[in-house]
Amino acid sequence: MERFPFSAAARLLLCIIVPGLSMPAVAYAQTAQMQTPDPTAAGKAVFAKANCMGCHKWHGNGGGGYGGDALSLRKTELTREQIIETVGCGRPGTGMPFFTRGAYDEVKCYSMNRQDAGAQMPPEAGTFLRAKDVEAVADYVIAHIKGAGEPNYAECVGFFSSGSRVCDIYKTQEQKPDTTVSTGKSQ
Amino acid sequence: MKQLSGHARFSAQASLLAIALASGVMFAAAPLAAADQVNQERLLNVQKEPGNWLHHHQNYAGHRFSTLKDINRDTVKNLKVAWTMHLGGVEGGGIWSHGGLEGTPIAENGFLYVTDGWGSVYKIDARGGTGVMVWKMDPKTDRDWAGAVACCGVDNRGVALWGDLVISHTLDGRLIATNKETGQVAWQRTVADPDKGEVITGAPLIVKNMAITGVAGAEYGIRGWIAATDLSTQKEVWRTHTIPGKGEPGSETWKDNNNAAAAGGGSTWVTGTYDPATDTIIWGVGNPGPDWDNAYRPGDNLYTDSSLALDATTGKIKWHYQHTPNDPYDYDSVAENVLVDIPGPSGPLKLALEADRNGFAYAIDRTNGKFVWGLPFVKKVTWTKGLDAETGKPIEYDPNKAVQTYNAEVTPSRTNKETDICPGNMGGKNWPPTAYNPDLKLWYIPVIESCNRIKVEEMTPDKLKPREFWTGGGPSQPFKITGSVTAIDVTTGKIAGKMETPFPNLGGILATPDLIFTGQPSGEVHALDAKSLQKLWEFNTGGGVNAPPMTFSVDGKQYVAILVGLGGAWDKWFIDSTPELKRIQPGSMLYVFAL
Numbered sequence: 001m002e003r004f005p006f007s008a009a010a011r012l013l014l015c016i017i018v019p020g021l022s023m024p025a026v027a028y029a030q031t032a033q034m035q036t037p038d039p040t041a042a043g044k045a046v047f048a049k050a051n052c053m054g055c056h057k058w059h060g061n062g063g064g065g066y067g068g069d070a071l072s073l074r075k076t077e078l079t080r081e082q083i084i085e086t087v088g089c090g091r092p093g094t095g096m097p098f099f100t101r102g103a104y105d106e107v108k109c110y111s112m113n114r115q116d117a118g119a120q121m122p123p124e125a126g127t128f129l130r131a132k133d134v135e136a137v138a139d140y141v142i143a144h145i146k147g148a149g150e151p152n153y154a155e156c157v158g159f160f161s162s163g164s165r166v167c168d169i170y171k172t173q174e175q176k177p178d179t180t181v182s183t184g185k186s187q
Numbered sequence: 188m189k190q191l192s193g194h195a196r197f198s199a200q201a202s203l204l205a206i207a208l209a210s211g212v213m214f215a216a217a218p219l220a221a222a223d224q225v226n227q228e229r230l231l232n233v234q235k236e237p238g239n240w241l242h243h244h245q246n247y248a249g250h251r252f253s254t255l256k257d258i259n260r261d262t263v264k265n266l267k268v269a270w271t272m273h274l275g276g277v278e279g280g281g282i283w284s285h286g287g288l289e290g291t292p293i294a295e296n297g298f299l300y301v302t303d304g305w306g307s308v309y310k311i312d313a314r315g316g317t318g319v320m321v322w323k324m325d326p327k328t329d330r331d332w333a334g335a336v337a338c339c340g341v342d343n344r345g346v347a348l349w350g351d352l353v354i355s356h357t358l359d360g361r362l363i364a365t366n367k368e369t370g371q372v373a374w375q376r377t378v379a380d381p382d383k384g385e386v387i388t389g390a391p392l393i394v395k396n397m398a399i400t401g402v403a404g405a406e407y408g409i410r411g412w413i414a415a416t417d418l419s420t421q422k423e424v425w426r427t428h429t430i431p432g433k434g435e436p437g438s439e440t441w442k443d444n445n446n447a448a449a450a451g452g453g454s455t456w457v458t459g460t461y462d463p464a465t466d467t468i469i470w471g472v473g474n475p476g477p478d479w480d481n482a483y484r485p486g487d488n489l490y491t492d493s494s495l496a497l498d499a500t501t502g503k504i505k506w507h508y509q510h511t512p513n514d515p516y517d518y519d520s521v522a523e524n525v526l527v528d529i530p531g532p533s534g535p536l537k538l539a540l541e542a543d544r545n546g547f548a549y550a551i552d553r554t555n556g557k558f559v560w561g562l563p564f565v566k567k568v569t570w571t572k573g574l575d576a577e578t579g580k581p582i583e584y585d586p587n588k589a590v591q592t593y594n595a596e597v598t599p600s601r602t603n604k605e606t607d608i609c610p611g612n613m614g615g616k617n618w619p620p621t622a623y624n625p626d627l628k629l630w631y632i633p634v635i636e637s638c639n640r641i642k643v644e645e646m647t648p649d650k651l652k653p654r655e656f657w658t659g660g661g662p663s664q665p666f667k668i669t670g671s672v673t674a675i676d677v678t679t680g681k682i683a684g685k686m687e688t689p690f691p692n693l694g695g696i697l698a699t700p701d702l703i704f705t706g707q708p709s710g711e712v713h714a715l716d717a718k719s720l721q722k723l724w725e726f727n728t729g730g731g732v733n734a735p736p737m738t739f740s741v742d743g744k745q746y747v748a749i750l751v752g753l754g755g756a757w758d759k760w761f762i763d764s765t766p767e768l769k770r771i772q773p774g775s776m777l778y779v780f781a782l
Contacts, residue, residue, distance in 0.1 A: 054282050054759070057335070064644055065406060065656035066338060066760040126284070164331040165359075166281075169382050169653050 043140025060145035083138040090122030097125035225348040238740035240294040243390040248526035249460040251622035252698040257745040269781035276303025281334020285773040286341030287754010294739030304341035306357035322370030333359035338406040339756035345390040356387040405452030408657035425502030429453035437489035447484035452476035453491045468497045473519040480659030485589030487512035492520045506556030513591040517612035518545035542632045544614035560680035569609040599641040611639030619695030633692035637668040668764035686720035695735030706732025731771040747780045
């Protein structure tokens, strides 16, 4: 569950302020831009901005841990419409928050208002999403996450588009040689 | 790294001047050049420089007690903000939307050294009644890499000083030595590996030219360790695993066929203490993994949930004391061991005190690891009926049983898959440090008075994946959680007082001769009477206190300093137990108070 959504914006701002320090990331982003644009890129941005990854992780597999069990979006059987509803209205009785402004007030969710939901009322998300953004994130989940197998290196690099070593564990043996520059000893 | 060179030049000169002026008082016998060089002699004798705060836990014994007493029972009502400083590090990364501040400032000769959650180190000139930033060292922590496997927040608990270096850790596993004057990185070494789920949040402990590092990651299937790095050669001197390898003593306490020990947890993320008389490091060890499915790992699971005594020179284990064998609750024993000597019937008792996540405070004879006394320091304990008076083990503990059930009615297990436990899995007492007043022989515990609900997930070896949670279930928060400061009379092993608070104590405690200082995640910093625990002073910082207060003096004036910025595990995972704290905004601020 996420309450403080400004961090993505703060990071962007940081990149602008200190471009000299983020050269590898900038260089990588340019390479990525030269490839065919992905129509679900907007949804990926929403996935990050709304901090879906705070519980479902970047790969959508969710998992247990201190936050209880965020469901696996890779194994989900929800349709596009059901995903849109779940994002907008949350999941009553769980930690999955609602992202639509006015949900359970002006907008009934699962035929319930706030009073009907009572103790089952899901938490309010840290940021509200426009209907278009909810659709975009659903399209992204359908295109890139739902039904996908185990997370892999290409998928991880595609998600982060940065110089982070977050994806290194997904590298296959052939992809490993350049890990020597990633040991953190080089500064 | 950001270098404010103008200030640096100015302050270097000013610092020489200050030392020259102060030398007549504080360093009469010391050569001038040595005053700013931290060596073992100074670390052993911090009582000779009461205006400074050189160790993470104030002294090697972990007392967090300052003899400074200008701010006292009579004057504390006049305590006011002297100055504040905004710091950075609130940015998110990995699964975290923002960082927080959990560090203890280090003070030396009028300069403060503090960290933010991402491991940036700030040197601040605190002379002249104001704070001026001298330099900031930004280690460029790999946020997504480390933040994705930090179970409990973007945290860094502070630095240590050695020679002309500031020694610090980063969440992404590095030990960094920064030149104290220039803020330039002198060298750095990778100690922990986030690819294995390892991160570092604790401050280093410096012992005899070595930096001692602990690791976090028991929720991600690590095999824990404590490591010593030689600060001259930058090489590892020793690394002692907290879970024995195959055939080593203690390996017989992992009785499964899953090789559970290889991912058995036992993290060490709170800075330990050091007894120079016996050259012994005493360090707490965290929970076994998977946290709540103890049937996956039958046996006592040494040395998880234990206090470990290590030979400081070799890292060899001298003794251990385990608090919760085959733990099914996530009851880490990672807390600091406070080293205390008190008169006993046949000579002085040399104790190691530990306030455990499981809700019990323990006194162990630190010469041999034997139990002396133990008592619950929380209001409610349900998982056991109490401790055996001889051994200190939970009375339901059965050494012949492979899987412990303790009070089976409430204990999470494969047959009791949803259950409520007290204390909840945060404790009891978590990382926020205790303090000890050696005059009053009172030991002050920052308490989380809690219960929570545990759901068990039965684990199988195929569920163990690198960089993924390995917890065997998870907690939820259907109950309101409060807190207290609880004082224990170390001479009797009895509770001497309890000051209850509306919120859990997530910051820790500072003791002075007749006061203690502490804070609340709702924003207040408190000064309490050391004996009665009566509140004598309060200031609301407007942020969330998630770090310990400390005190120092400069220009002959005493200050109290505290970092403010709610982060850590609480406001992501446990906030539902304290719904009022949802209004607390992330922040990053240093508050300094004076009369």
